Amino acid sequence: MTTILKPNFYKITLLTIAVVLSACSGQRMGNPDNPGPGTGGTTALQGSGSTFVKPLMDKWTSEYGKAHPNIRADYQSTGSGAGIKAIQSQTVDFGATDAAMTEEEIAASTSEILHIPVVLGAVVLTYNLDSVKEPLRLSPQVIADIFLGKIKKWDDPRIKADNPTAALPPNDITPVYRSDGSGTSDVITDFLSKVSPEWKEKVGRTKNPQLPQGVGMGAKGNEGVMGQVRQTPNTIGYVELTFAKANNLPSALVKNAAGNFIEPSPETVTSAASGMLSAAPADLRMQITNSAGADAYPISGIVYALVYKDQRDTAKGKELVDFLWWVTHEGQAFAKPLHYAPVPTDLVQLAEGKLKMMMAEGKPLRQ
């Protein structure tokens, strides 16, 4: 038997080496060409990205499908980063992200990608303090210093100053942050970088925040942060607004740029976007944290759909534009019942301009 097997064993070894070498040469597999629409008159639109927008996106795709039986839109919640990767590699028709693409990501794209604002979100600070009944009031500097480990006790004078009547315990604060890369972290770190120079230098604006050594603990996903905060006394963490509302979590009022303590809600988030519109850049890639509006909730963000300006397929491109047009108009009515904040009408007008730029074979897809 051994004499029969031996030559084959060498063959296997050679084959193995060949595979290793070809893998090392850095070639990647995968077909960049997305197959066209399915047969039978239905067009399939594929999207992926932000997990945050998934519940609303499911509502949109099902409602739109009811009104347009020939369209089937599918959305996979793979995470914002994966959504950007998917649109860059052209494996989907649209991506969705909680954080606008960075300069690097734009430079790495083959052709121009448009940012279409589809809905707004916000980050809520939630905490576990049995003795505190009324919502905690936090100012930006205090939030930054809690997560930097500089404010260590709940009865710190600076927390007391904003909450004179609250029964704050003399216990150590345990901050909880998102340990997985997330748009939620991006929004709150962007806000804290604006209000605290020390935060900007030590942690910065990032999807993967790293607190100073010995401060806080990480948890995976909104549900991980909620689990940790619910189970551990004296913790404070941050989660998405929709998630906090759906689970009835205690949420802090946050002091905005105008000096008012604002409760996170769809209305206050929409007004955060309105307050920043005068400074909107041409490509609509903007942050709406620390907005100037008097009743603006300061830790807010925009969710974007990502699409190529030049569509390869006229018929499919047309369906894609119409779907996104519907999302930014009629679709906005579905936002509030799910605790999302609708895009303010002024910003919808800017989004219309972007959608009208989409074209195929040199012709615009929607007038």
Add this chain to the structure above:
Amino acid sequence: MVNTNSLGDKLFRTALLIAAALILIIVAAMIGMMISNSMPTIERFGLGFLVGREWNPAMESYGALPFIYGTVMSSLIALIIAVPISIGIAVFLTEQAPRRIARPIAFVVELLAAIPSVVYGLWGIFVLAPFIREYLGAFLQDNFGFLPIFQGRLTGIGMLTGGMILAIMVTPIITAVIRDVLEAVPDTQREAALALGATKWEMTKVVLINAVSGIAGAVVLGLGRALGETMAVTMVIGNTPQISASLFEPAYTIASVLASNFADATGGIYLSALIEIGLILFLVTFVVNGLAKVLVATVTRREGRSAG
């Protein structure tokens, strides 16, 4: 060996060969892909990647040591707790318990292995973490607080909780393998020991000494499982890349950081760093499992000889 050259035999042999080759090809392809994709960090940081203590993607500093430490330390805690318990269960099942009791106990132990790890994680958050915070940790801190390993913040989430969850998860595997190893020890040895006037405890000692390399193999198999466990550990270890002497402080394991961050890593040096960490874990578990196979093979071959 009649009809060696018939078409059917050739096809059969080729099919088997392809199946066998496929495994080698998959392993080789995985290693190859991981090495090629982690080249950017290998070139940029070299060995510094393995010994760097700071991990901060925002500042582009990548040191894998906190993850290696967290992985190894949580697995060690698991083994320190699980090995004596597993040996105890296995000895009880093979040497002491009547068959009528041994069967259901063995069944329950094996059932533990079938519970999904996310369920262990939930149990860890809702039961084990509060227990450690309120009772075990508080007790250790009050009585042994002078030891650095019991100092620090006691939140119930941290290295010790991660290690204890792992201990419960690896116990069934270690127990099952040790039981097989003990059953492979020939009865003649037990009879010989008893015939010489040994007590049951002395006889068990003889059996254990005979099975020691098999037990070592079982431990290494358990270690392999503990090193790679992801979900349950992620939920209770606190996911913070730091190296702290305290067992109560949060830590981070290689498997956890991969599961948490892979989906959202957009290319470049960050993705490369994650893949290199994955490569480290792959190599560590590869070596550990190989070691276990060799140890178990040694004991079975010896028993086979003495029995035959």
